[in-house]
Amino acid sequence: MNKVYSDTRQVLAGLLKDGMVIMAGGFGLCGIPEALIEAVRLSGVKDLTVISNNAGIDGIGLGRLLESRQIRKMISSYVGENKTFEQQYLGGELELEFNPQGTLAERIRAGGAGIAAFYTKTGVGTIIAEGKEIREFNGEPYVMEEGLVADLALIHAWKGDAEGNLVYRKTARNFNPVMATAGKVVVAEVESLVKNGQIGADHIHTPGIFVSRIVEVADGIKRIEQRTVRKPHVEANH
Amino acid sequence: MAWNREQMAARAARELQDGFYVNLGIGIPTLVANYIPAGIDVRLQSENGMLGMGPFPFEGEEDADLINAGKQTITELPESSYFSSAESFAMIRGGHINLAILGAMQVAENGDLANWMIPGKMIKGMGGAMDLVAGVQRVVVVMEHEAKGASKVLKECTLPLTGKRVTDLLITDLGVFTVARRGEPQLVLIELATGVSIEEIQAKTKASFTLAFQ
Numbered sequence: 001m002n003k004v005y006s007d008t009r010q011v012l013a014g015l016l017k018d019g020m021v022i023m024a025g026g027f028g029l030c031g032i033p034e035a036l037i038e039a040v041r042l043s044g045v046k047d048l049t050v051i052s053n054n055a056g057i058d059g060i061g062l063g064r065l066l067e068s069r070q071i072r073k074m075i076s077s078y079v080g081e082n083k084t085f086e087q088q089y090l091g092g093e094l095e096l097e098f099n100p101q102g103t104l105a106e107r108i109r110a111g112g113a114g115i116a117a118f119y120t121k122t123g124v125g126t127i128i129a130e131g132k133e134i135r136e137f138n139g140e141p142y143v144m145e146e147g148l149v150a151d152l153a154l155i156h157a158w159k160g161d162a163e164g165n166l167v168y169r170k171t172a173r174n175f176n177p178v179m180a181t182a183g184k185v186v187v188a189e190v191e192s193l194v195k196n197g198q199i200g201a202d203h204i205h206t207p208g209i210f211v212s213r214i215v216e217v218a219d220g221i222k223r224i225e226q227r228t229v230r231k232p233h234v235e236a237n238h
Numbered sequence: 239m240a241w242n243r244e245q246m247a248a249r250a251a252r253e254l255q256d257g258f259y260v261n262l263g264i265g266i267p268t269l270v271a272n273y274i275p276a277g278i279d280v281r282l283q284s285e286n287g288m289l290g291m292g293p294f295p296f297e298g299e300e301d302a303d304l305i306n307a308g309k310q311t312i313t314e315l316p317e318s319s320y321f322s323s324a325e326s327f328a329m330i331r332g333g334h335i336n337l338a339i340l341g342a343m344q345v346a347e348n349g350d351l352a353n354w355m356i357p358g359k360m361i362k363g364m365g366g367a368m369d370l371v372a373g374v375q376r377v378v379v380v381m382e383h384e385a386k387g388a389s390k391v392l393k394e395c396t397l398p399l400t401g402k403r404v405t406d407l408l409i410t411d412l413g414v415f416t417v418a419r420r421g422e423p424q425l426v427l428i429e430l431a432t433g434v435s436i437e438e439i440q441a442k443t444k445a446s447f448t449l450a451f452q
Contacts, residue, residue, distance in 0.1 A: 027286040027323070028309040030302065053323070078363035086361050096361070101285065102327030102369030109324040121372040122331060125402030128368065158303075170320055172303040174287050177322045205322075222302035228310035230294040 003164050003214050004193065008039035011187055011215040015152055016045040019072075023108065023150040023179040024052040024062060028225045031172030032061045033154040033189050035217040040154075041065055049073040051108070051150055053101060053175055055085045060223060069093070075148070077101035081225070100128060103145050105178055110147035112181025112210075117146045153183025157206070160190035161197075164211030165204045173205065180210045189217045239433025240383075240411040248273040249409050249429075250339050250380050254280050261285060261330065261370060263340035264308040266380045270339055281317070283335055285366040287326050290318035307366065330366065331373035338374040340367060342381045344395040347445035348423035349405040351379060352397035364400060371401035383410035389444040391415075391425075412439045415447060426450050 005011035022040070026032030037056075040048075041064050048071050055074055056063035065071050066084045073095035079085050088094040099107065100122045110118055119142035123129045133144040155176045158169035166188055168176055180186050188206075193216040241249065247269035254260060254270075258280045262270055271293075274280060282291040284306045291306060292313035300311040329335055342353040351371055354364035371377050381390055391410065408415040408425075412434045418424035425447040427439065436449065 027307075028305060030286070030305050030309070076363060078365040080362035089361055098363050100364050100368035101323070101366040102331050102373075105323035105327050106331075120331065122369045124372070126368065126399045128364075168320075170301065170303040170314070171284070171287050171305055173320055173322055175323045178324045224300060224302050224311055225305070225309040226311070227300055228294045228312075229297045229300065232296055 003208075003211065004162050005213055005215045008035045008189065008215055008217065009042070011213050012036065012039050012043065015185055015187070016040065016043050017151070018045055019047045020045070020151040021049045021051065023153040023183055024050060025153075025155050025174065025176035025179050026061065027053055027171065027174040029057065029061055029223045031156050031168065031174050031176055032056070033156040034061055035189050035220055036154040036187060037061055037065060041068055041070065044070070046070045047072045049075070051075040051104075051148060053077050053104065055079045055082050057081050057225065058084055066094070073097065075099060075104070077104050098128070103128075105175065107145055107148040108175070108178045108182045111149040112178060115147050117144050119144050148182060150179075150183045151185065153179045153186045155180050155186060155188040155206075155211070157188050157190045159192050159194050159199055160188055160211070160214050161194050161199060161208075162214075163196055164188070164208030164214055165199055166190065166206040166211060167199055167203060168205050177206050180206045185212045186210055187213045187215070189215050189220070191220065192216065192218065239431070241431040242411070244269060245431070246380050246409055246411060249414065250378055251275060253337060253339070253378050253407065254278050255336070256280075258336040259283055259289070259329075259334065261335050261338045261374065263338070263367070263370075265341045267339040267341060268308065283326075283329065284312070285323075285326050285330060285370070287321050287323060288318060289321070289329075290315045292318065327366070327369050330369050333373055333375055335374045337376050337378065338370045339378045339380060340370065342379045342390070343385070344390050344392055344397050345379055345381070345405055345408050345417075346392050346395045347425040347447065349403040349417040349419050350395045351377075351400045351404050352395040353400050355398045357398065367400050371404035376406045377404050378407045378409065379405050380409045383412045383439075383442055389442055392444045393446070412442065416450075424448070
């Protein structure tokens with residue numbers, strides 16, 4: 001069993017097909033599998049349905065796949081801050097399915113856990129619930145939402161080992177661990193590939209069973225969307 | 239006169255109670271963190287996967303892996319924890335968060351809330367707002383009373399809803415209203431902002447409301 005590949009082109013070799021469904025982890029630009037997204041762009045695969053909380057920004061992350069017109073449909077909770085997206089959507093080139101963020105996360109969790117559907121209060125009485133089954137539990141209405149799976153899930157993690165065990169860092173965790181359970185094939189890019197045992201079995205966030213292939217991207221660039229700082233303390237002698 | 243953004247945030251901060259787990263939305267609600275009253279200890283939840291959110295970092299200490307739901311760089315505290323989006327929304331949807339403070343485009347007299355979409359114009363999405371209003375124990379809305387001279391406090395929302403009958407308290411630049419989430423619609427004006435008259439608030443409100451004072 002070898003899960004470790006040497007570069008992002010090889011790690012996706014034989015996995016990409018036109019019209020497929022891809023999940024991509026991340027929140028904003030935090031924890032996105034940017035090197036794998038770039039490899040998808042270079043492959044030229046098209047008509048993709050992409051499930052991701054956001055759609056990147058212009059020129060970064062999924063924004064690049066939008067610019068190259070490789071995405072046909074997005075399933076997301078928030079796509080602000082992306083001009084290309086807006087233009088393509090308003091121009092009718094791009095299909096869009098909005099899911100409330102918690103519903104999106106739970107649909108993916110359910111899909112990965114073999115749960116076909118669930119009932120939630122989120123979205124009852126809104127356009128999100130239109131055409132969906134409404135059922136009462138304890139006198140309250142709930143809307144039925146279906147589990148989501150993908151042909152391929154692209155994950156970004158902080159550390160991984162040859163077994164496929166993963167650890168995420170701070171808020172770069174977000175959708176990555178749930179998506180790692182919901183892809184028929186799951187490819188993880190990791191900032192550092194470590195020896196088995198080095199993570200510590202009690203500290204593993206995603207157990208290796210969920211991860212099909214892994215690649216180290218040691219030189220990845222992390223970007224900040226909204227750099228916000230506080231004023232330094234004024235020194236007494238200032 | 240009315241309240242400015244900072245005063246609205248300070249008024250919203252008075253809804254915090256010691257020990258509360260709180261989710262603050264983007265915009266004016268984010269400012270509430272600057273007005274947490276002395277002696278009140280709260281934990282701020284960020285729906286992208288963090289509890290115990292710290293202040294913005296000092297310049298040079300920003301970490302791309304550490305952001306809030308508005309994608310702003312933030313910091314960690316000794317009590318902080320991180321978790322996945324699924325676990326984050328288990329906290330929110332499961333009723334474990336005591337209070338959410340959010341912005342809005344429109345609020346109706348029955349507590350309906352619209353804050354995610356303007357058909358044909360704005361393509362952004364609801365993010366976590368629908369889950370927050372459906373699951374959090376108490377929902378406080380902070381918004382300007384009017385937008386471009388049109389009231390945002392209405393008989394019925396005209397924009398697509400974020401949630402039906404989900405508002406507990408409405409704070410605008412002109413005053414504070416309590417809202418009934420069950421039974422007959424009941425919007426009650428409980429406070430006036432500094433220098434605002436009842437006549438002014440009546441003129442700028444397109445909803446029926448009653449007064450909690452004379």
